[in-house]
Amino acid sequence: MYNMLNFIPDDMGEVQQKLFWLKANGxxxxxxxxxxxxxxxxxxQYMFDDALEGPYWTVIWDDTDKKxxxxxxxxxxxxYIIPRxxxxxxxxxxxxxSPLTWENLSKQVEKLIGSD
Known part of the structure; x- marks a missing residue:
């Protein structure tokens, strides 16, 4: 069976799939x-790792779900990265x-990398 533990959902449908899998798997x-x-x-974190070609920067919650x-x-x-x-x-x-969320996150990642 496919392990969804590290799967990053793209949308709410995939969030529900992951949630179902989590509940069914411990x-x-x-x-x-x-x-x-x-x-x-x-x-x-994946966006930064991909853009910087490695885990050089770390993303953490400054204010959970807000910043x-x-x-x-x-x-x-x-x-810092904030919601739309x-x-x-x-x-x-x-x-x-969710598509607009990902677009917003991507733009903020690009801006931070460009300002380094």
Whole structure:
């Protein structure tokens, strides 16, 4: 069986698939909210790892579901990533329009890498 533990969902349908898999495979208390938050965190980390050709920067929650902090190679904060305008949380943004969420995240990643 396919292991979805490290799978990064693209949309709410895939969030539901991952949540179902988690509950069926030893994570009975997993929630949709947790899956979305992990999706955002892991997705942005992947974008940086891919763009920088390695895990040189680390993405962490500065304020869970509201603001990501990006740490450089020496642990200094190089920038922050926030939800789209008119959205107070990433999860609300993702639930409303995941393609626009990913586009917003990608633009912010590109801007931070370009300013390095």
């Amino acid at each position: 994570y009975p208390d997993a929630t949709e909210q947790e899956v979305i938050e992990k999706t955002i965190l892991d997705g942005v 990501l902090a990006v740490r450089g190679a020496t642990s200094e904060i190089v920038g 305008e008119n959205h107070s949380t990433f999860s609300d943004d993702f639930r409303e329009a």
